Amino acid sequence: MIKVGIVGGTGYTGVELLRLLAQHPHVSVEAITSRSEDGVRVCDMYPNLRGHYDDLTFTVPDAKRLGAMDAVFFATPHGVAHALAGELLEQGTRVIDLSADFRLRDATEWAEWYGQSHGAPTLLEGAVYGLPEMQRERIRTARLVAVPGCYPTAVQLGYLPLLEAGLIDSSSLIADCKSGVTGAGRGAKVPSLLAEASESMKAYGAFGHRHLPEIRQGLRDIAASDIGLTFVPHLTPMIRGIHATLYGRLNSGQLNGDPDALQALFEQRYANEPFVDVMPAGSHPETRSVKGINTCRLAVHRPGNGDVVVVLSVIDNLVKGASGQAIQNLNLMFGLEENAGLTAPALMP
Numbered sequence: 001m002i003k004v005g006i007v008g009g010t011g012y013t014g015v016e017l018l019r020l021l022a023q024h025p026h027v028s029v030e031a032i033t034s035r036s037e038d039g040v041r042v043c044d045m046y047p048n049l050r051g052h053y054d055d056l057t058f059t060v061p062d063a064k065r066l067g068a069m070d071a072v073f074f075a076t077p078h079g080v081a082h083a084l085a086g087e088l089l090e091q092g093t094r095v096i097d098l099s100a101d102f103r104l105r106d107a108t109e110w111a112e113w114y115g116q117s118h119g120a121p122t123l124l125e126g127a128v129y130g131l132p133e134m135q136r137e138r139i140r141t142a143r144l145v146a147v148p149g150c151y152p153t154a155v156q157l158g159y160l161p162l163l164e165a166g167l168i169d170s171s172s173l174i175a176d177c178k179s180g181v182t183g184a185g186r187g188a189k190v191p192s193l194l195a196e197a198s199e200s201m202k203a204y205g206a207f208g209h210r211h212l213p214e215i216r217q218g219l220r221d222i223a224a225s226d227i228g229l230t231f232v233p234h235l236t237p238m239i240r241g242i243h244a245t246l247y248g249r250l251n252s253g254q255l256n257g258d259p260d261a262l263q264a265l266f267e268q269r270y271a272n273e274p275f276v277d278v279m280p281a282g283s284h285p286e287t288r289s290v291k292g293i294n295t296c297r298l299a300v301h302r303p304g305n306g307d308v309v310v311v312l313s314v315i316d317n318l319v320k321g322a323s324g325q326a327i328q329n330l331n332l333m334f335g336l337e338e339n340a341g342l343t344a345p346a347l348m349p
């Protein structure tokens, strides 16, 4: 069994790691941290886990204890992994970070968007961006993986086939994205209150959200050209889910009027991807169809056979957008089946 620890076990991505790992055939969770719930049994705080982790208790983070693990997940706010990851890596422990600490390759850019200086710039060179559909081979040998953010996962997977094939103009992309409220974490915040978030919807971060540089960096790698992207996130009254509506303008002379070419492109690009499902032509994927699972469902449209392509991309923010993708990365890093622990179907309704 692979011994793992989780730093930040009381948050939504932490408890989602526990839920998914309870079904994992090759992983045993041996350490879980919380400073505020030190000494509390996991199943007393999260009764959905009763019968799974009856002997597991939250403890304060301790580098020596965590360094005895084969791998440690960080499900913590930005900046925490900066402080601890180096010490764990030195002890031979592999690190899978769900926060944004190692997602941007440029420490100066990170500092500009996150409002604090980068705490571990020397680790950046060895960090691998954990989007398996782009970086699978590098992830297999990585010791430090930066799990992509939820919006960046939905947006990059949607644009990937189009940009790789050079079909759309990379300077005029528009990503209109909606998220459920668990995307904001479990901490008490006024915008997440029932009376604030239910029966209402609003955009936020239209002036520039911290996922913008992350998405741009990923799309630049795919397109090998500069990216012009307008990204506007919205908060919607769902618990889980991200819905991204992605627009791109076809480069002139592309597709030559072939009505099936776009669909065929997406189906071919993702034919061997275990966690990307290209839906039949004309589909409109629903967020509830990915509730609790690690799948990104996509549909591609070309309204009126015009020169605009619309991609619809849905994920569960807590699974393919965070904890599920983190486990997919662990499976690759340890040479396991890529879908180990990630095979259950989605909840419905």
Ligand SMILES: NC(=O)C1=CN([C@@H]2O[C@H](COP(=O)(O)OP(=O)(O)OC[C@H]3O[C@@H](n4cnc5c(N)ncnc54)[C@H](OP(=O)(O)O)[C@@H]3O)[C@@H](O)[C@H]2O)C=CC1
Binding pocket: 007, 008, 009, 010, 011, 012, 013, 014, 033, 034, 035, 036, 037, 061, 074, 075, 076, 077, 078, 080, 098, 099, 100, 148, 149, 150, 182, 183, 184, 185, 186, 187, 317, 318, 321, 322
């Ligand atoms: N929610 C989502 O959909 C997604 C979240 N993420 C990212 O994953 C990370 C975790 O998110 P989420 O689960 O929502 O966060 P939460 O705010 O729900 O939980 C944060 C956890 O971190 C612990 N923690 C906080 N500060 C520290 C610290 N200084 N040292 C050690 N532990 C600390 C908390 O426990 P305690 O304070 O008791 O120690 C808690 O268990 C974040 O970086 C987030 O941006 C990524 C993708 C999607």
Ligand SMILES: CC(=O)N[C@@H](CCC(=O)OP(=O)(O)O)C(=O)O
Binding pocket: 098, 099, 100, 148, 149, 150, 151, 179, 180, 181, 182, 183, 184, 185, 211, 233, 235
């Ligand atoms: C609805 C909501 O508030 N979403 C979060 C992003 C979700 C996320 O987890 O992003 P990171 O992994 O980069 O933290 C936000 O907009 O800040």
